[in-house]
Amino acid sequence: MGIHVRLSGIRFESDATERAFRESFRNGGRLGRWVLLGSVASLTLGAPLMGPLLLGSPHTAYQAQIDWMWLIVAPMIAFGFVTLLRREWYAWSTPAMFAMSVAGILYLSRLTLSLTAAGQPQPLTALTLFTLLFCVLSRARVLAGLTMVALTLTVGAVTVQWATVPFHARDIFVFLFMCFIGITATTSVEMTARRAWLAREALIWTATYDGLSGVLVRGAFEEHMEPVLRQAARTRTSLCLLCLDIDHFKQVNDQYGHLAGDEVIRCVGEELRVACQRPLDIAGRMGGDEFLVAFYDVDREQAVVLVERLQTRLRRLQVRDDQLAAISVTVSIGVTACVPDEQTKLRDLVNQADHLMYQAKRQGRDQYCCSSVVSPPHTTPSASEPHDDSEPGLRT
Numbered sequence: 001m002g003i004h005v006r007l008s009g010i011r012f013e014s015d016a017t018e019r020a021f022r023e024s025f026r027n028g029g030r031l032g033r034w035v036l037l038g039s040v041a042s043l044t045l046g047a048p049l050m051g052p053l054l055l056g057s058p059h060t061a062y063q064a065q066i067d068w069m070w071l072i073v074a075p076m077i078a079f080g081f082v083t084l085l086r087r088e089w090y091a092w093s094t095p096a097m098f099a100m101s102v103a104g105i106l107y108l109s110r111l112t113l114s115l116t117a118a119g120q121p122q123p124l125t126a127l128t129l130f131t132l133l134f135c136v137l138s139r140a141r142v143l144a145g146l147t148m149v150a151l152t153l154t155v156g157a158v159t160v161q162w163a164t165v166p167f168h169a170r171d172i173f174v175f176l177f178m179c180f181i182g183i184t185a186t187t188s189v190e191m192t193a194r195r196a197w198l199a200r201e202a203l204i205w206t207a208t209y210d211g212l213s214g215v216l217v218r219g220a221f222e223e224h225m226e227p228v229l230r231q232a233a234r235t236r237t238s239l240c241l242l243c244l245d246i247d248h249f250k251q252v253n254d255q256y257g258h259l260a261g262d263e264v265i266r267c268v269g270e271e272l273r274v275a276c277q278r279p280l281d282i283a284g285r286m287g288g289d290e291f292l293v294a295f296y297d298v299d300r301e302q303a304v305v306l307v308e309r310l311q312t313r314l315r316r317l318q319v320r321d322d323q324l325a326a327i328s329v330t331v332s333i334g335v336t337a338c339v340p341d342e343q344t345k346l347r348d349l350v351n352q353a354d355h356l357m358y359q360a361k362r363q364g365r366d367q368y369c370c371s372s373v374v375s376p377p378h379t380t381p382s383a384s385e386p387h388d389d390s391e392p393g394l395r396t
Contacts, residue, residue, distance in 0.1 A: 003194055010142050010190055021197050026091065028193075029139025030084065033097055036137040037080050040104045040130060044073045047111065061114040065107065073107050076100040094140055098148065101134040105152055109159045117164050124171045127156050128178035135186040139193070145186025149179050210285045212262055213269025221284025225294060225346050228280050232296065233340045240298040240337040242291075242307065243353035244268075247330045247365040249289040256327060260319070264329055265289065267317050275310055292350065300337040300370060307333055307368045315366075330366035332357055337371065 003012060012018040047069075048062040080100045083093040105127055112122040131152040135145045156175055160167055208220040216224060232239040246252075246268060253261040265285075272283040272293055280296035295306060311331065319327040334356030336349055352371060360369040 003191070010187070010194065012194070020201075021194060024197055025139065025141070025190075025193055026094070029137075030090070032137035032139055033080075033084060033093055036097055036133050037077065037084065037100070039133055039137075040073075040080075040100055041077050043129070044069060044104050044107050045077070055120075057115055057120055058118045061111065061118045061120070064114045065110050068107060068110060073100075073103045076103040094138065094144065097134065097138045098140065098144060101130045101138075101148060102151055104130040105155055109155050112159060113162055113164075121165050121167075124156060124159065124167050124175040125178050127152055127159065128175060128182065131182045132178065132185065135182045136189065139189065140186070142186055142190050145189075146183060149182045149186075152182070153179055210269070212265050213272075213285050213291075214266070215269045215272055215291065216282065216284035218284060218286050221282060221286075221292060222346060224282050224284075228282065228294065228296060229340055229344065229346055229349075231280075233342055233344060236339055237297050238299040238337060238339050239349075240295040240300075240303040240306075240335065241349045241353045242293040242295075242303075242310075243334040243350070243357040244272075244291040244293065244331045245333075245357055245361070246289040247332055247361075252327060256325065260327060264319050264327060267319050268314065268329065268331070271310070271313050271317070274313075275306070292353070298337065300335075303335050303337045304368075304370060307335055307370070311366075311368065332360040332365050333368035334358070334360060335368055335370040 003010060012021060048059070048066070051057040051062055052059055076096070076099050080093065080096040083089045083096045108126050108129070112124070112126060115122045131148050134140065134148050138144075140148075153176075156179075160172065208216060210217050215221075229239065231237070246264065249261065249264070252264055268291065269283075269285065272291060275281070275293065276283045276295075278296065280294075282294045284292050286292055295303065298306065311333065314329050314331055317329045319329055334353040336353045336356060338344070338349070340349075356369040356371055360367050363369065
């Protein structure tokens with residue numbers, strides 16, 4: 001999942017990844033935009049007060065730009081302020097920040113010309129102030145930053161041409177160097193954001209999905225199942241839970257090696273992901289060679305059909321080790337289906353499916369055992385109940 005720099009901008013190789021990043025990138029940076037808004041407002045609207053007080057600049061130079069400030073700059077600041085107030089308007093904050101910064105640059109250009117004509121020459125680098133703030137704080141994409149730098153260069157060239165007092169070559173060089181810093185800043189901001197987003201997504205994926213089988217880890221499975229269980233209880237919809245355990249998995253590891261065992265886990269996980277086609281169908285790995293699969297709106301009769309179909313697909317798996325030896329894969333499955341209510345706990349369903357899975361193992365493996373209960377289980381087997389792990393060769 002590489003990052004490419006093209007003429008159209010920086011982007012990920014995958015279109016789906018690029019769309020997800022742009023959505024996240026577009027919705028971020030709210031604090032930086034508030035800082036940018038406050039900086040532009042204070043440095044433009046407050047200039048007529050701060051300039052004469054701090055720099056001893058003549059009031060006439062600021063009075064000459066008062067119309068531009070209130071008719072152009074102030075509305076742009078108000079537009080930016082409004083877009084930051086409500087979440088549904090936030091998508092407009094990027095063009096608002098851009099327009100506000102451009103208005104501020106034009107204002108500084110006009111003010112520089114007025115102060116220069118009044119006998120108080122100003123440095124040309126002042127024009128890059130809002131450019132740098134925009135490139136660093138606005139969290140805009142590279143193309144927006146490059147466009148801002150190009151506009152700054154254009155305004156700077158016009159300012160140099162119209163100035164009554166020529167600017168020093170050193171001043172022009174520093175102005176160009178500050179524009180180059182703006183290009184570097186806007187590129188660095190987006191590249192850093194992309195790398196941070198990739199790292200965060202990778203961390204989320206690692207915490208959510210099992211890296212070997214590709215299905216949910218146990219904690220994520222339980223987290224995803226809770227709202228599904230509540231929805232099934234609220235709508236009085238049947239819910240089916242399967243508990244799968246790979247038969248003779250320890251023998252696979254001992255005979256073919258752990259890499260072959262990992263390949264078996266991977267292939268079984270892939271088949272379970274294929275079986276979960278609907279949004280509320282969930283597959284998870286409980287650890288080792290045991291999996292859980294939940295099917296929403298599936299009753300006992302439909303569950304039997306799904307289980308038989310799944311077992312057939314798993315029997316047809318062609319898993320081979322490094323010596324190309326074929327490894328047969330079978331599973332024992334416990335199936336429980338019920339219409340849950342508000343008292344139904346996921347733990348109770350898991351315990352019942354797990355008990356039925358052990359019963360299928362006792363009966364010879366490579367088969368399923370289905371509950372005939374239609375009401376939701378509300379009791380958990382006690383710790384004193386004999387457990388089937390004590391029987392020789394039961395869980396392999």
